Amino acid sequence: MGVIGRKEAFLRVFATVFLVLTACLVGFDTQTKILFYSVVRKATYRDLNALFVLVWIDSAAAAYNLLQLFRCYLWPVSKEDLTSNYKYLAWGFYLLDQAAVYIVFAANSAAVQASMFAVTGESSLQWMKLCNRFTRFCTQTGVALLCGYFASIFMAVISSISAYNLFRFYSPNQFLLLKGK
């Protein structure tokens, strides 16, 4: 396990921590308020579909990063793998890393967009804002989404390392030909 392997492992740990943090902060975020007279309203992440999806996607991404962390230790991609039948597995890991970061980033951005409506409302469509009443709930969600962006940045760097790990074995002169062949 070289210098790259250790860097990748550290980044995956950070990404996992931030993903779990995001999922927990959103998932356990509740606030109960008495609105008018005796109408009790409880705000949870289930009120916004985007937050619900975010919790599940971030949990799945955290599990994926943990699995990849073990893979880093047990089986770092080497040049021998790329000349053998393991080539498709190495490409598979690269594509999975790319897909994971895009999905997490998209889910986070969608959740930010949905939360923006809750903060500002949309007067032209008569959607009323809610964060003036559920302040603590909205603050916690905001912190969670910030953590989600940190996790996305870590995963973007991981996907670059993943690309480096794969493409450095290829020849600089001929298309998709391995080096030293």
Added chain:
Amino acid sequence: MGVIGRKEAFLRVFATVFLVLTACLVGFDTQTKILFYSVVRKATYRDLNALFVLVWIDSAAAAYNLLQLFRCYLWPVSKEDLTSNYKYLAWGFYLLDQAAVYIVFAANSAAVQASMFAVTGESSLQWMKLCNRFTRFCTQTGVALLCGYFASIFMAVISSISAYNLFRFYSPNQFLLLKGK
């Protein structure tokens, strides 16, 4: 300009076309309806902030891809560049390509999330749906967002090619050392 250069150029043309298509479909999408008695309501992309942002981001990304297309023809990254002071420029293009695809993908996902509220509403928050009245407007926006995802996929492949173009020059054994040094 090798096989990779030509592939990249084609992909950039496709990405630009789809980005322009998305921006135009969203930007020129209007529908006027008489709601009650004589209340005339005109739906445009300015009603949803996410669509407004999407038009500008997609236009900027299309312009960026066009510029990169010219760059592909005039100055393909070679090994000589990476050993000279142009190294930082080559890394800059790689990072710009990565940033571009993430920004376009996030803007598109946020717009999809915002449009989902317009289609389904959110009963728990008393946000009413609007697409039952502005059907043609919503259909056109849907098609535009689909084009936006196609553009994102093209740009994701371009960013992979960009990674390949950069990392294949590096040594497979030592960290960030150029090959054949």
